[in-house]
Structures are given as structure tokens and as C-alpha cells.
Amino acid sequence: MENTQHVSRWRFAVKSASLHLLVSLVLAGLAALLVFEVWYPFPYAELTGGLDLYKLVVSVDIVCGPLLTLILASPKKKMRERVVDFSLIGAIQLAALIYGLYSVSLARPVAAAFERDRINIVTAAEIDKADLAKAKDGFKTLPWFGIERVGVREAANVDEGNESLSLSLKGIEPSMRPNWWLPDGPAEREKIRRVMKPLSELAAARNMSEADIVKSAKVSASGKPLFFLPLTSGRTKDWVVIMDENADFVGYAPIDGFMTNKAAETKTKEQVI
Structure with a gap:
């Protein structure tokens, strides 16, 4: 009899935790919209580490909530006790998520x-x-x-x-x-x-074609000349921003834009020699 009750308790707990996990994933998805569509649109998450911060916040939030539910859920408890348990767990999880998102916002x-x-x-x-x-x-x-x-x-x-x-x-x-x-x-x-420098210089310095860079930056081909500048942050200096003739940003690519200076200097020295 005890074994049957034990199994029943865990089945109930697993079912409750699974439902809690589903709700947590939905909230994580909504949080992702805020983080990656508003605060960290591409490529700023990669440039500033926003993706790592989000993963940390969501991982802790998703694991802790359902785990607490798995531990506390029991069919032996009265409905009022279950409501109190789930309300406290939800409040703790929501507070943790809000604090985590606040921390992410500080680094936006x-x-x-x-x-x-x-x-x-x-x-x-x-x-x-x-x-x-x-x-x-x-x-x-x-x-x-x-x-x-x-x-x-x-x-x-x-x-x-x-x-x-x-x-x-x-x-x-x-x-x-x-x-x-x-x-x-x-x-x-x-x-x-x-x-700003012609994209052709970057292509030559990195042994790439302009078409490859344009494809990497997901820039629509327009036939107009494109230019670039290094795109840096406190975290990385290995990106470039692709611009049109009006200096509007049209795309981004994970390429070291400072290499072109060294390449240009080497080419100039060779021409002098």
C-alpha cells in the first residue's frame, strides 16, 4: 500500500512539475521577445553578451520553479495547501525573473x-x-x-x-x-x-569575396557601393558594420575590420619597395 501511495505521489508531482515547466517556457519566450527584439536586437546580443545573461537568468528560473513544484506537490495535501504552495513558488519564480530581467536591462x-x-x-x-x-x-x-x-x-x-x-x-x-x-x-x-572604407578592401584583406561578406551580413543586393567600419564593444572587436553611401547601417558581419589597416600598410610598403 505504501509503495502505491509513493508512486501516486511522484506521478502527481511529475505531472504538476511538467505543467509548471510548460508555463515557465512560455514566460521565457515572452521574456526573449523583450530582450532580443527590444533591448538586444541583432547583433548587439553577440557584441555585449546579452545572450549569455539571458541564458543564465532563464536557466535558473526554469529549473528552480518546476523543481520546487516537484518537491512540494502532493495529492495528500488539501486544495488550500496546494494553492498556497504553488502561489509561493510562483511568486518566488516571478520575483527571480523580474530581478534577472532588470539585471539584463542594466547591461543593454x-x-x-x-x-x-x-x-x-x-x-x-x-x-x-x-x-x-x-x-x-x-x-x-x-x-x-x-x-x-x-x-x-x-x-x-x-x-x-x-x-x-x-x-x-x-x-x-x-x-x-x-x-x-x-x-x-x-x-x-x-x-x-x-x-569609412569600401567593402572591397575588407574582402581583399580577409581573402573573401564581397558577395560572401554581403551574404554573411544578410544584406540585400542593390548594386550600390557598400562600405564598412569596425564595430566594437567592451566585449569584442571582431565585427564590422556595413553601410551605404549615406552612412546608414545596412548589415553586420562577424569579421575583424581592423585587419584591413595592416593589409593596406603591407601593400603600400610592397609598392614602395
Whole structure:
């Protein structure tokens, strides 16, 4: 008799845990829409580590909730006791999910900043909130939806330049300082156009065809010339952003864009010799 009751208890617990797991997976899917469609659209999850954060949060949430249900569920308990158990488990799981998503949001990308020869992706976690108060109007709060394209100004004087160098040595680049940001506009686009390079140079440096790069970046073939700049973040420097003649972003590819400089230098030396 005891063995029958034991099996019955586990069958009930497994059935309850399975249903809980299904609900947890649905919630994880909804959370994924928020994370990867709003906060970390492609390729920013790869650039900033958002995918790893999401996996950690969801894995813990999905495992803990159904596991607690498996442990506590019992057909011997009265309906009121079951409701209390499942309500407490649900509350704990929901609180953990909300806290996890909040942690993911703190690391969300907020700006694609043009900085000299690259586009640097800046996350909310990399920004000192004190700099927001000193920023221009429009940059005093960080966006929750989408990534802001910005430029980065030069140092106003020698003292500011020295201070900027000191901050850069500490890992705080100008692109991470909202009080240095400039709004995206014709002047900033012109700066980009002066330094962006033809996609053909990247293809030659990486021993690839332009067609391969375009396919990798999932760019629709239009017949118009394409250009690129290195796309960097605090996590990686092995991406490029593909742009059209107006410096609009049209695609991204996991290719080291800085290799072209070395290739160009080598080619120049060979021509001189």
C-alpha cells in the first residue's frame, strides 16, 4: 500500500512539475521577445553578451520553479495547501525573473557611437550616471527602446584632453561619456563618410569575396557601393558594420575590420619597395 501511495505521489508531482515547466517556457519566450527584439536586437546580443545573461537568468528560473513544484506537490495535501504552495513558488519564480530581467536591462546597449575610425557599442552599465546630468539635451536619459546613434566630440582644450586621456587609460573611452556625445546628423555623417572604407578592401584583406561578406551580413543586393567600419564593444572587436553611401547601417558581419589597416600598410610598403 505504501509503495502505491509513493508512486501516486511522484506521478502527481511529475505531472504538476511538467505543467509548471510548460508555463515557465512560455514566460521565457515572452521574456526573449523583450530582450532580443527590444533591448538586444541583432547583433548587439553577440557584441555585449546579452545572450549569455539571458541564458543564465532563464536557466535558473526554469529549473528552480518546476523543481520546487516537484518537491512540494502532493495529492495528500488539501486544495488550500496546494494553492498556497504553488502561489509561493510562483511568486518566488516571478520575483527571480523580474530581478534577472532588470539585471539584463542594466547591461543593454544604449548607443552606437562613432569614434574616430569605428562604431563603438556602449552599454548602460558602462556609463557613469553623473555624466548624464552634464550631457546635452536629449542625452540626459538613456533609451529603453532601441539604440541611439551618436557622434563623439573632440576635447575642448588641453586640460580636457589630458583628463580624457587619463579616463581612457582607465577604460572609460569618450564614447562612454554622454557629456561628449553629439547628435546624429549631416555633420556627423560626413565625418563617417570620410573614414569609412569600401567593402572591397575588407574582402581583399580577409581573402573573401564581397558577395560572401554581403551574404554573411544578410544584406540585400542593390548594386550600390557598400562600405564598412569596425564595430566594437567592451566585449569584442571582431565585427564590422556595413553601410551605404549615406552612412546608414545596412548589415553586420562577424569579421575583424581592423585587419584591413595592416593589409593596406603591407601593400603600400610592397609598392614602395
